[in-house]
Amino acid sequence: MTVVRITRVLTALLALVTLLTAPGFLGADSAAQTSSTGSAGLSTDQVVENLVRKNEERAQALLHSEATRVYRLVYRGFPGEREAEMTVEATFDRPSSKEFKIVSQTGSKLIQERVFKKLLQSEKEAAQPAMSARTQLNRDNYTFALVGYEASPTGGQYVLRVSPKSVSKYVYRGKVWVDATDFAVTRIEAEPAQNPSFWTKKSEIHHEYKKVQAFWLPFRNESVSYIRLGGRATLTIEYKDYRVIDARQSDAPTVSSPRGSSH
Numbered sequence: 001m002t003v004v005r006i007t008r009v010l011t012a013l014l015a016l017v018t019l020l021t022a023p024g025f026l027g028a029d030s031a032a033q034t035s036s037t038g039s040a041g042l043s044t045d046q047v048v049e050n051l052v053r054k055n056e057e058r059a060q061a062l063l064h065s066e067a068t069r070v071y072r073l074v075y076r077g078f079p080g081e082r083e084a085e086m087t088v089e090a091t092f093d094r095p096s097s098k099e100f101k102i103v104s105q106t107g108s109k110l111i112q113e114r115v116f117k118k119l120l121q122s123e124k125e126a127a128q129p130a131m132s133a134r135t136q137l138n139r140d141n142y143t144f145a146l147v148g149y150e151a152s153p154t155g156g157q158y159v160l161r162v163s164p165k166s167v168s169k170y171v172y173r174g175k176v177w178v179d180a181t182d183f184a185v186t187r188i189e190a191e192p193a194q195n196p197s198f199w200t201k202k203s204e205i206h207h208e209y210k211k212v213q214a215f216w217l218p219f220r221n222e223s224v225s226y227i228r229l230g231g232r233a234t235l236t237i238e239y240k241d242y243r244v245i246d247a248r249q250s251d252a253p254t255v256s257s258p259r260g261s262s263h
Contacts, residue, residue, distance in 0.1 A: 043146070044144055044145060044146040047144075047146060047158045047160065047178060048139065050183040051137070051178055051184075051185075052137075052139070053183075054182065054184065055137070055138075055184075058216075059094075059095075060094075060247065061246055061247050061248055062092070062094060062215070062245070062246065062247070063245045063247045064091075064092065064093050064094070064244065064245040065091070065092045065217075065242065065243065065245070066089065066092075066242070066243040066244075067089075067090050067239050067241060067242045067243070068088070068090075068103075068239070068240050068241040069088045069089075069090050069237055069238065070085065070088075070236075070237070070238045070240075071085065071086045071087075071088065071116055071236075072084075072085045072235070072237075072238075073085075073111050073115060073116070073233065073235045074233070074234050075111075075231055075232070075233045076231055076232055077231020077232055078229045078230045078231055079229070082107075082108040082111055083108060083111070084105070084106065084107030084108040084109075084111035084115075084116065085105070085106050085107055086102060086106075086112060086116045087102075087103040087105075088100050088101065088102055088103060088120070089103055094247075095129075096128055096129060096132070097127075098123060098124045099124075100120045100123075100124075102117075115235075126170075131170075134170065134171075135170055135171060137176070137185070141164060141165060141166070141171060142162045142163060142164055142171075143163050143165060144160050144161070144162055145160065145161045146158060147159050147160065147161050147175070149180070152179075152186075155179075155180060155181050156179075156181075157177045157179055157186060157187075158177070158178045159176075159178075160176050160178060161174070161175055162175070162176055162190075163193075164193045167194050168193060168194055169192055169193070169195070169196045171192075171194075172188075172190040172192055172205065173190060173191060173193050174188065174189050174205070175188070175190070182211070182216065184209070184216040185207075185209060185216070186208075186209050186216065187207060187208055188205065188206070188207035189204075189205075189206055189207075190204075190205045191203055191204055191205060192205070198228070199227055199228055199229070200225045200226065200228070201226050201227070201228045202225075202226040203223065203224065203225045204223065206221070206222045206223075206224075207220075207222075208220045212242050212244075214246060215242070215244055215246070217239065217242055217244075218237070218239045219238075219239055220236065220237070220239070221236065221237040222235065222236045222237075223235045
């Protein structure tokens with residue numbers, strides 16, 4: 001009975017994590033091309049127009065990327081505790097091909113099989129054009145409201161509140177931070193538009209991106225699910241050792257390694 005209940009909890013978390021890595025949510029496999037200096041005086045329409053346009057340019061700019069990912073999942077609560085970690089080498093090729101090589105695994109076999117491996121397969125499926133079109137951060141899928149402008153080390157960020165036009169567990173509502181120079185998403189604080197499962201009563205999603213040379217790439221993702229049975233599941237994905245090929249430059253790969261602290 002204990003294993004059955006934990007399996008249900010992890011299955012619910014998997015639905016949330018599928019959202020965490022959906023193409024429209026991550027925007028990870030995209031290059032960030034420097035544009036003209038941003039201004040705090042732009043309207044909502046102008047910010048969104050620039051964001052969507054630059055997203056399309058970025059999608060065409062990245063030919064290939066490689067990175068190391070470290071997945072960690074910790075579950076605490078009824079009816080028991082589980083944790084696991086998996087290191088993966090991830091490869092992307094334009095327009096929608098993703099491949100994963102598992103380097104190492106430790107901890108709960110249940111999490112490894114029911115969450116991590118299924119998550120990798122779900123991400124490959126979500127990258128396909130039909131699914132990607134339904135999750136992209138654009139006016140077809142979301143409504144936008146400009147709620148602020150914040151200073152940052154990179155020169156400022158617009159803060160947008162986003163709401164999905166069609167509710168599903170693959171879209172989200174919350175806030176996104178948009179770099180005022182590159183018009184790339186740098187941070188996301190959100191929750192699923194639809195509860196991933198009866199077994200979760202609340203879910204939170206936190207994303208951070210980092211500019212690596214000419215690219216904005218995922219730096220750290222975290223999702224926290226509060227379970228109706230009284231537990232909490234926390235998943236983190238850390239990204240490092242990026243290697244990218246920019247279509248606008250030479251065919252030689254560019255190497256950089258944004259490293260985050262362990263959590």
